[in-house]
Amino acid sequence: MIVEGIGIGLGLAILLGWAGLERPYRRRQGNTLDVSTGQWKFDLDQANHYRIRGELTLRNPLGHLEVMVPELRAEVALLSKEDTAGIEKSIRLTPHHPDAEARADDYWFAYIVKKRQQTQVSIEIDLQGTDLSALRVAWVKLHYVTYGPKGRIPRVHHEVLPLAYPDPNQPLRWRSAQGSEVLPIPTHILTQIDSCVEIVRRYVLPHAQPGDIVTLGETPVAIIQGRFRHPSTIHPGWLAKRLCYFFLPTSSLATACGLQSLVDIVGPWRVFFAFVGGSVLKILGKPGGFYQLAGEQARLVDDVTGTLPPYDQFVVLGPDNAQGVVDEIKAQTGISAAIVDVNDLKAVKVLAASADVSIPVLESALRNNPAGNSDEQTPVVLIRPQP
Numbered sequence: 001m002i003v004e005g006i007g008i009g010l011g012l013a014i015l016l017g018w019a020g021l022e023r024p025y026r027r028r029q030g031n032t033l034d035v036s037t038g039q040w041k042f043d044l045d046q047a048n049h050y051r052i053r054g055e056l057t058l059r060n061p062l063g064h065l066e067v068m069v070p071e072l073r074a075e076v077a078l079l080s081k082e083d084t085a086g087i088e089k090s091i092r093l094t095p096h097h098p099d100a101e102a103r104a105d106d107y108w109f110a111y112i113v114k115k116r117q118q119t120q121v122s123i124e125i126d127l128q129g130t131d132l133s134a135l136r137v138a139w140v141k142l143h144y145v146t147y148g149p150k151g152r153i154p155r156v157h158h159e160v161l162p163l164a165y166p167d168p169n170q171p172l173r174w175r176s177a178q179g180s181e182v183l184p185i186p187t188h189i190l191t192q193i194d195s196c197v198e199i200v201r202r203y204v205l206p207h208a209q210p211g212d213i214v215t216l217g218e219t220p221v222a223i224i225q226g227r228f229r230h231p232s233t234i235h236p237g238w239l240a241k242r243l244c245y246f247f248l249p250t251s252s253l254a255t256a257c258g259l260q261s262l263v264d265i266v267g268p269w270r271v272f273f274a275f276v277g278g279s280v281l282k283i284l285g286k287p288g289g290f291y292q293l294a295g296e297q298a299r300l301v302d303d304v305t306g307t308l309p310p311y312d313q314f315v316v317l318g319p320d321n322a323q324g325v326v327d328e329i330k331a332q333t334g335i336s337a338a339i340v341d342v343n344d345l346k347a348v349k350v351l352a353a354s355a356d357v358s359i360p361v362l363e364s365a366l367r368n369n370p371a372g373n374s375d376e377q378t379p380v381v382l383i384r385p386q387p
Contacts, residue, residue: 050127183383
């Protein structure tokens with residue numbers, strides 16, 4: 001099978017070279033519209049009535065093309081520990097165009113976002129029910145259509161909003177680990193509106209003392225950075241559709257969308273040559289060559305079902321600039337930090353750590369995966385090395 005894969009790979013090289021003739025056409029820009037992460041305000045004080053307000057910016061980054069937005073609407077899905085059938089939901093969208101007034105009847109009229117210009121839309125979500133305290137997340141989906149040189153393209157922008165927050169001062173139980181004490185710390189469901197520094201300040205500092213080390217899971221950090229993509233926005237190419245069959249079924253690269261997400265990060269040529277080189281190395285008795293040649297992100301992609309709801313619906317990439325994140329945590333909070341990838345097979349990979357952190361201490365403390373791989377919702381672990 002490996003030899004067959006190499007043969008296919010060599011054929012792909014020829015096809016990719018031929019496809020390069022069309023590359024300038026495929027790279028023509030059009031219908032490009034950037035939607036920012038929203039600025040949100042929450043009114044969750046009443047047990048039977050929640051109000052959520054946010055403002056999003058739609059920006060045309062192109063300097064030579066205009067993009068029309070003829071349709072825009074929003075929907076919200078609620079994640080809860082209890083039945084949500086009795087909860088009433090209402091959503092109101094209000095455009096804030098720089099050169100046009102909003103209609104009184106809530107109709108979204110087709111709007112042109114001019115070259116290098118932007119517009120805003122506010123979203124107001126009203127939730128009413130007998131008791132809303134069991135709600136955990138509001139998953140907002142902004143459906144919009146871009147209309148321009150590439151035709152009519154439906155798109156969806158996703159915002160995940162936490163609705164329940166554990167008490168950061170609640171008593172927690174330390175556990176013994178080899179050479180350390182470890183404290184898994186529960187948080188709210190982390191989203192793109194959070195920051196790693198604020199998570200450490202809110203949930204970790206109440207339990208920390210000098211000499212402690214805080215570790216954050218690589219997937220939660222990537223989610224905070226907004227590095228997750230819905231499969232509907234991923235368009236697998238010829239390469240991803242063929243090569244995904246050669247990965248183990250348990251791999252996040254064993255689907256066309258999972259592998260395409262890696263192709264979009266490192267490029268098709270690196271994935272192709274990593275596949276060919278990895279196949280040769282495997283024949284020589286050296287498995288794992290693909291992941292070494294394709295780069296760190298190849299091991300960090302989490303495909304659909306790979307994490308907690310609602311992110312089980314998304315492909316989650318690895319974090320960006322992990323070292324910069326831990327350095328910022330150290331500078332802003334004074335506590336040493338690390339970003340880690342840990343699983344139940346006792347495998348510990350440290351993506352980045354503060355300069356004063358001992359990697360062997362981290363590996364020993366995390367080997368039994370105190371954060372868990374299920375629905376514990378403890379993405380942060382505090383480590384207290386023992387003398």
